[in-house]
Amino acid sequence: MTLTFAPQTDSATPLYLLENGGDALSDLPPAARDWADINGFTAGLGQSLVVPAPDGGIAMALVGLGNKAARKRKRFGAAAARAKLPEGVYHLASQQTDALAQEFALGWLLAGYRFDRYAEQPAPKAQLVAPSGLDATRIEAIAAGEAATRDLINTPAEDMGPDELELATRKLAEAHGAEIATILGKALLDQNFPMVHTVGRAATRAPRLIDLRWGSEGPSLTLIGKGVCFDTGGLNLKPGASMGLMKKDMGGAATVLGLAQMIMSLGLKLRLRVLIPAVENAVAGNAFRPGDILTSRKGLTVEINNTDAEGRLVLADALALADEDKPDLIVSMATLTGAARVAVGPDLSPFYATNTEDADALRKGAASSADPVWELPFWDPYEAMIEPGIADLDNAPKGGFAGSITAALFLRRFVTDTPRYMHFDIYGWNPTAAPGRPKGGVGMGARALLDALPEMLEL
Template identity: 65%
Template sequence: MTLTFAPAGSDALPLHVLEPAGLEAWLEDQPEATRAWVAANGFQADLGSALMIPGPDGRPVAGLMGYGTEAARRRGRFALAGAVGRLGQGPWRIANNLPGGRIEEEALGWLLAGYRFARYAGRVPEMPQLVAPEGVDAARIETLAASEALIRDLVNTPASDMGPEELEAVARSLATQFGAAIEVTTGDALLEQNFPMIHAVGRASPRAPRLIDLRWGARGPRLTLVGKGVCFDTGGLNLKSGASMGLMKKDMGGAANVLGLARSIMALDLPVQLRVLIPAVENSVSGSAFRPQDILTSRKGLTVEINNTDAEGRLVLADALALADEEKPDLLLSMATLTGAARVAVGPDLAPFYTGDEAFAAALSRASGPAADPVWRMPFWDPYEEKIEPGIADLDNAPAGGMAGSITAALFLRRFVTDTPRYAHFDIYSWQPAPATARPKGGLGQGPRAILAALPEVLGL
C-alpha cells in the first residue's frame, strides 16, 4: 500500500469541488449537456457526493465533488475523503480553490482514504489518485500519510504477531532507515540496569520485556518521546473480563504513536536531538506475575503499592520517564492508551493531554485544528495528589474510589519527572470504533500531527 500523490506531470482530469451555494454559478458557465447531466443525476454538491462528467464519447472528462456547507464540514474531518471512492481512477487535479482554505487537510485525507489493513485477508482497493494541489508540500503530506499508516498497522496487528520482540524489530527498522542509533535492554538485564517496574510487569510472559532506546539527530533542542508498549494486557492477576480484554492488542498504541511521530520527525529532518523510549512488555498471568499488594521500588527510588495489576501501563512508563528525566531534555512527551476514564471524559475522537507548560498547551491547541488532529487539555489537578498516596508506600498505582482516573494516572506519571520543566502526557485511545472519513475502523494516530505542527513554535525550530 503506497499513499502517494500522482506524478505532477500526469494527464489528470479536472475535479471541481463545489459548495451547494456555488453550484448554480458554476453551472452557468457550462455547456447545456453538462447542465442537463448534473440535473439528471440530482447532484446538489452535498458533502460526500461526487459525479463524473462524460464527454461526447462517454469517457469522463471532468468530475464534480460536493463540499457541503461550512456547518456540515465542521462536524468532521477530511471532508473530501468521503467521496473519493465514488470517483473513477483518474488521476485527478483539483481545479478550483477550496472554500475555507483547508487544502492541506483535504490532500492528506485523500491519501488516508486509501489506507486498508490487509495483512491477513482481503486486498487494498485501488483508490483514485490525486495530483498534489498547488501550494501543498507534497513530500510533507506523503510523510504524514506514511507515518499514520505505520501507526495504524502497528495497532491493528494482533499480539500474536506484535509482541515486544516484534515491536523492537519495527524500531530497529526505522533506525536503519533513518540512520538512528538504537539500544535495547532485555529480560533480567532490566534489573541489572535498574528498570525494576518494567521487569516486574513483563516477567510473567515468555516474551521477554525490554526497554527500547532510539536516538537520532545531532543538532538542535533535545526532544524525548516515551510510549507505552504493552503489547497485550490480560490485566495480570486482576484478570480482565473477556469483553474488556478484546481490544488489548491496541495497548501498545502509545508506542505506535511515538514511533509514527518519530518517523515524521526523521523523514522531515527536523533540527532536533530526538530520543524515543519504549518500555515493551506483555502483561500476562503465570506463577511469576506481580501481585496485588506487592510494593515495587522504581528506578526513581519511589515505592509503589500495587492495588491493581491492571494498572500496569503507568508502572512501565514510570521507569522510562525516570530515565528520560535524568537527561533533562528540552521537551519530554509521553503517550499511552492509559485509562478508560479518559474515554469516558472525552470519548474516542479527542486526545486528552496534561501539561503545566502554558506555551506548549497554547501552541498545541492552535496546531490541532489545521493538523486535523484534535486534542483537549486536561488538568494536573494538585488537590488530587493525596489520592495517589496509599500510606505504606510513596505511591498507589490504582487509587480507590473510581473518580478522576485519568487525572490521577497523569499525576502519578508526573512524580517521575522532577528535573524536566517542559513535560506533557497524552492519554490516547488510538482506535477508531466505527468507520469515518479517511479513518476505517481500527488503529488510529492521535496527537502526532498536532505535536509535529506545534514543535517549530514550542522548540524555536
C-alpha cells in the same frame, strides 16, 4: 503501505471541490451545471459526480465539500468521495484555501489506507496529483507515519509482541540512520528498570526497554510510548469482553513511532529520543500481585492495588530515564485509562501540559492538522488520591473518580528535572469507520504535535 500522490501527468482529469449552498456550481461550464442538476448533485459533504465528455470519457469530476458545519462534524468528509470515483488520475482544478486543499489532500491519502496483512483489502483506484501550492512531501510523510501507526496497532499480539515491536523500531532506525539500543530481560534489573521488568516478567516474551536516538543539532525532544503489546490485566484478570481489543494497548508506542517517522522523514532540526518500554502483562506463577510494593527507577515506592493499572508503571521507569537527560520537552503517549474515554469519547486526545505556551501551541496545531485534542488539568488537589500511606504512590486509587487525572499526576511524579512535560491519554482505535479513518487502529495527537513543534521548540 505506501500512501503517496500520483506522478504529475498532462492527462489527469480535472476534479472540482465545491461547497454546498448558494452558487456552488456557477463556475462550471453550462453543460456540467445541467448534468449536476439532472443528477441531483448539491455538493453535499463527500458527494461525488462524474461529468461525461462528448466522446464518452470523463470530462471532469465533482466532489462536494458540504458546508462549514458539516466539515466540522466530519473531518476529512470530502475524502469519502475517493472510493466512489472511477479508476483514474485526477488533479484539483478549483481554487481552494490552502487549509481546505491541504485537509482534502491529506484525507485523500489517508482514505487509501487498508490493513491487508491477513486478507486482501482492495484499495481505491482513483489517484490524485499533488495539489499545486501545497507541500506534498510533508503531506506524504504525515500519511506514511499515520499508516505505520495503524499497521502496528492493527497487528494482533501473536505477531506484534515485544520482539516484533523492537524489530519495527529497528527498521525505522535503519531507514533514517538513527541509533538504537535495547535493554532486555533480567538486564532491566541490572540497569535499574525494575518496574518494566516486574510488569513483563510473567510473559513468555521478555520485557525490554527500546531506546532510539536521532539528530545531532537543535532542541531536544524525548517521546515515550506505552508498549504493552497485550494486556490480560494480570492477576486482576480482565473479563473477555474487555480483553478483546488489548492488542491496541501498545497504541502509545505505535503513535510515537509514527510521529518519529514523520519527524525524521521531514528532517526537522532537533535531537530526537524515543523510549518504549515493551512488555506483555501476562498471568503466570511469577506475575506481580495486588498488594506488592515496587521500587521504581526514581526511588519512589509504588503500592500495587490493581495489576491492570500496569501502563503507568512501565512508563514511570522510562520517564525517570528521560528526565535524567533534562531534554527541552518530554512527551508521553499511552492508551492509559478508560476514564479518558468516558470523559471525551474515542475521537479526542486528552492531554496534560506543565507549560501553558506548549498547550496553546498544541491547540493551534490540532486545528490546523484536523487532529483534535482537549486539555485536562494536572489538578494538584488530587495528589492526595495517589498517596496510599504505606508507599509513596498508589497505582490504582480507590473510588473511581478522575481516573485519567490521577494517572497523569502519577506520571508527573517521575518528571522532576524537566520543566516541560506533556502526557496524552489516547484511545488508539477508531470504533466505527469514518472518512479517512477506517475502523481499527488510529494515530491520535501525532499530527497536532508535528504542527506544534516549530512553535514549541522554536524550530
